[in-house]
Amino acid sequence: MAESYDRESEPTTRTLLRRVLDTADTRTPRRRRSARVSAQKALLETPSSRRLSSPTKMNVRQRSHRARSISRLAHVHTSGNLEEQTPRTLLKNILLTAPESSIMMPESVVKPVPTPQVVQSSRRESSRGSLELQLPELEPPTTLALGLLAPGRRKQRLRLSVFQQGMDQGLPLSQEPRGNASASSLTSSLNLTFATPLQPQSVQRPGLARRPPTRRAVDVGAFLQDLRDTSLALASPGNTVLEDTQPFSQPLVGRSPSVYHSLPCTEAEDAERAVSHRTQSSGPRLQNHNPRKPAQLLAAKAKKVDALAVSFPNNSSAISGEDGVEPLQDGVGEEAEERMEEGLSVSKVMDTTGTQGSVRTEKSKGYREMTEAVEAKEPEGSSGDEDISGRTASPELASSTTEFLQARRPQFLEPAPPPSTAVLSSEPLEPLSTRLPPRARTPGPRPRQDPHKTGLSHYVKLFSFYSKMPMEKAALEMVEKCLDKYFQHLCDDLEVFAAHAGRKTVRPEDLELLMRRQGLVNDQVSLHVLVERHLPLEYRQLLIPCAFSGNSVFPAQ
């Protein structure tokens, strides 16, 4: 008895915790009320009750009766050995015994903090007198409890959503007690310290707080510049080779200038325009790092070019490619010492041209980089495993389309000779710049508007997805162009086949003929086999006649 009184007069951590435990309802969270009651009784009858002073005992009983309807507590297993326990174990007990009731909801389900439940349960009573039953100076343990809550029970966390729902609903009656709680001193009750964290503005439970989404301030300058770039790109429709890379570089605008493959590419393309316009941090540095960046870019590009070259075996008009490469290599020796680049032979080639380009205007350099990408593709043409490339390869090879290759070769021959001559010349700036404007006109107007090409961009994205290496924007542009030509070619063929059979509509027979010419369908592999192999069931049903019930065959033969 005296002991207990002493305890109350000198509230140490241990005594406080003990008090909390004593006053707490000893109920498991999931037990029914009957169980709760029995648990209560069991607690009261535990041998530890010998330590309880009569007033506390009465308090327990009173509060338990009051709190019965709302609180649920875990069973205290260790209530018997309070004497031997450390503050840590006491806190653990608190955690276990804390009732899961929300201060907000009258029928409480849960709330994240177990310890204060002891107090919160009492809050059910609108009377503030119940608060006084709680321990006075309980801040340290509460903070401790807070720390322990993190490793605390999972099930409490799981119910958080419910709690938050409750918070959202914002029950009006909770306002008053909450307001009261905040009004009263923090140390007046356990409740208070834990009530406030439940509110979103709380600082004590930052994990629960609903923070407003952090938004970066929009860099207006960069945004405007990107707009300008986009409009530039759209305005110069014919110059797809030179400048039309903006649609792909937009996502990279916000990236920090790290040593990232696609970023150097973006920078190079931006470098095509006036250098000063880049408001990113890389912008001001671009001037200084001009010689270095294109080299970096090209070093990175070299690897991409390999990937790209793999996918373009058709463009291996090796003759033109070799012509382009040889004069480039002449410049390698001069510039190689200035550069400390990786030892890729292709990258060296690219680097030298890149360094030479850095001397010139950005535009011309960018132009050459594009054409170099084109040229490097050609000598490195090898059989690719890419789906699309395979498709483009097989129709070229299987069908008699050498003429087609010849038709495409002049396209690549055009860019090839000018840069090679430009590289050789000592004053590359002038000839290239003079040649540049006419070259801008020669590709001709863009054959289709953008909305028509949206379908192709989808394929291009697939292409970049399946490629094993990151792709440059210029490469993707090339891919798009080639896909465009390929599909045009395909549809022309289909049209001609249909006309050949005296029809005006294209039918599956025309497609089968086309696939035969491509070599995909032959005597060993029929069209149906391919359909079965590659198409999902829905399409297969449409294509392969199948018998259904009632002697009906779909599709009808």
Place this chain on the structure above:
Amino acid sequence: MEEEEEGSGEEQQRFSYRQRLKAAVHYTVGCLCEEVASDRGMPFSKQTIAAISELTFRQCETFAKDLEMFARHAKRSTINTEDVKLLARRSNSLLKYITEKTEELAQFNTEQKAKKKKKLEDDNTKSVVPAEAAAAEKDGS
């Protein structure tokens, strides 16, 4: 056993036939290359000629298959000039050449037909006249 032998014999025969065809193609290609070489003043190496002839041979195979497919696609059993034109549609110059040739051929055919018709009529009349003349002479003598 016999079938195998026959099969192998047939295969051998086919193979030799193929070789002969290839040789013929090679010879023709060689002649053409010599002609071009003399025109341009640049000789052709043997490997080049061999490569071209091999290429030509394979392309001929492809062409044949394609032509057959085209004819079947048009539900015909004979290969037509239409099929050939379809085959050659890739290269514009070749297509133009072929169409011109077909037109010429068509013209020629029509001319031939006209001539034949005319000839037939003449023959008829001529045959009638000599018959009459013969009859007349007979009568006369």
